[in-house]
Amino acid sequence: MRILFVYESVHHGNTEKLVHAMSGVCGGAVLKARDFRQTYMDGFDCIGFGSGIYFGRFHKEVEAVVKALPAGEGKAVFLFSTSGRGLKGYNRKPAKTLLSRGYRFCGDFSCKGYDTYGLLKRIGGIAKGHPDENDMEKAREFILGLTRE
Numbered sequence: 001m002r003i004l005f006v007y008e009s010v011h012h013g014n015t016e017k018l019v020h021a022m023s024g025v026c027g028g029a030v031l032k033a034r035d036f037r038q039t040y041m042d043g044f045d046c047i048g049f050g051s052g053i054y055f056g057r058f059h060k061e062v063e064a065v066v067k068a069l070p071a072g073e074g075k076a077v078f079l080f081s082t083s084g085r086g087l088k089g090y091n092r093k094p095a096k097t098l099l100s101r102g103y104r105f106c107g108d109f110s111c112k113g114y115d116t117y118g119l120l121k122r123i124g125g126i127a128k129g130h131p132d133e134n135d136m137e138k139a140r141e142f143i144l145g146l147t148r149e
C-alpha cells in the first residue's frame, strides 16, 4: 500500500516525530500540507492528514487541504494529531469533512505533544517529553494495522 503523509508541525516538531515514526515502518511519502497538490494523490492508495492542534483545530494549511479535496470516491484516508491534552476528539472535525466528501475513513491516531504555548511556558510546559517512545510505538502499530487491512 502506497501511503502519503500530509502534515504541518509548527510548534515543537511533535507531529513530525510521529510522521517519521510511521513513515519509517511503512515506507510512505511525506509532504507538508503547504506543498500539497491534488494531482499528487493519484500515486497513492491511502492518504494521512496530520497536525498539531492549535486552538482546538488542525493547522490552517491542513484544514485548507482537507476542505478543498475533490470527491473521495472511496479513497482511503486517516488522521493523526498531537496536542497538549492528547485528545482524539480534535480529529473529529476533519474526520467529518472527509466522510462527507466520500472518503473511506480508515482510522485516526492521537497522542500528547510537548506544549509550551503562552503561559504554559512559565511552568515549563505540559506533556513534556511527548511524543515519547511509547507514543511512537503506538503510532507505528497504528499505521502497520492500517497497511494490514
Ligand SMILES: Cc1cc2nc3c(=O)[nH]c(=O)nc-3n(C[C@H](O)[C@H](O)[C@H](O)COP(=O)(O)O)c2cc1C
Pocket: 008, 009, 010, 011, 012, 013, 014, 015, 016, 051, 052, 053, 054, 055, 056, 057, 082, 083, 084, 085, 086, 087, 112, 113, 114, 115, 116, 117
Ligand atoms: C498557538 C497554540 C495553540 C494550541 N492550542 C491547543 C489546544 O487547543 N489544545 C491542546 O491540547 N493543545 C494545544 N496546543 C499544544 C499543541 O497542540 C501541541 O504542543 C502539539 O503537539 C504541537 O504540535 P507540533 O509540535 O507538531 O506543532 C497549542 C499550541 C499552540 C502553539
